[in-house]
Amino acid sequence: GAGVSQTPSNKVTEKGKYVELRCDPISGHTALYWYRQSLGQGPEFLIYFQGTGAADDSGLPNDRFFAVRPEGSVSTLKIQRTERGDSAVYLCASSQTGVDGYTFGSGTRLTVV
Amino acid sequence: AQSVAQPEDQVNVAEGNPLTVKCTYSVSGNPYLFWYVQYPNRGLQFLLKYITGDNLVKGSYGFEAEFNKSQTSFHLKKPSALVSDSALYFCAVRGLGNNDMRFGAGTRLTVKP
Numbered sequence: 001g002a003g004v005s006q007t008p009s010n011k012v013t014e015k016g017k018y019v020e021l022r023c024d025p026i027s028g029h030t031a032l033y034w035y036r037q038s039l040g041q042g043p044e045f046l047i048y049f050q051g052t053g054a055a056d057d058s059g060l061p062n063d064r065f066f067a068v069r070p071e072g073s074v075s076t077l078k079i080q081r082t083e084r085g086d087s088a089v090y091l092c093a094s095s096q097t098g099v100d101g102y103t104f105g106s107g108t109r110l111t112v113v
Numbered sequence: 114a115q116s117v118a119q120p121e122d123q124v125n126v127a128e129g130n131p132l133t134v135k136c137t138y139s140v141s142g143n144p145y146l147f148w149y150v151q152y153p154n155r156g157l158q159f160l161l162k163y164i165t166g167d168n169l170v171k172g173s174y175g176f177e178a179e180f181n182k183s184q185t186s187f188h189l190k191k192p193s194a195l196v197s198d199s200a201l202y203f204c205a206v207r208g209l210g211n212n213d214m215r216f217g218a219g220t221r222l223t224v225k226p
Contacts, residue, residue, distance in 0.1 A: 042217050058213065101147055101159035102214070
């Protein structure tokens with residue numbers, strides 16, 4: 001597509017529930033990134049995919065967070081047993097090469113109540 | 114690990130005046146430096162980047178940034194501000210070989226008519 005698409009745009013879930021956030025990157029972009037942005041802060045790196053593999057998952061805060069990209073295009077960020085502290089905007093970005101500027105999606109605003 | 118500091122939470126300028134949004138960085142080796150802009154309820158938009166070469170980098174919407182290695186700075190500038198430039202601006206840095214792009218906390222630019 002023309003840009004990076006993230007769905008849903010908003011998600012409200014109860015504490016303890018499981019959520020999935022989807023990212024559809026720009027066609028042909030091999031690199032895909034997930035970031036988390038809390039209110040008043042800059043984006044915080046979570047995980048980076050090169051193709052189908054997670055090249056760097058050092059930013060995932062704990063084992064409740066997991067992400068996949070099985071066919072090297074669409075990616076899903078999965079959060080188990082959600083906590084109120086997980087509430088944030090989750091941003092996805094893609095790029096063609098490592099030195100390109102990233103193209104970001106509009107984000108998914110996750111609210112855990 | 115790399116890091117970015119944006120020392121000003123808020124910058125206010127009058128329309129037509131020059132603007133500067135400050136950024137300093139810390140990274141091992143040569144940096145890749147980026148500026149992004151975020152409008153309300155929108156994703157991050159890439160403005161410009163420095164990889165190598167000329168220290169003065171020109172980007173979108175008339176913005177430019179100057180890489181200063183001795184001062185480890187990458188300040189964003191525009192000769193004549195527009196009201197429509199009002200937004201949140203983020204500086205970001207990556208080190209060579211790193212996939213983890215680190216963002217500053219952001220600077221809110223307000224341009225008053």
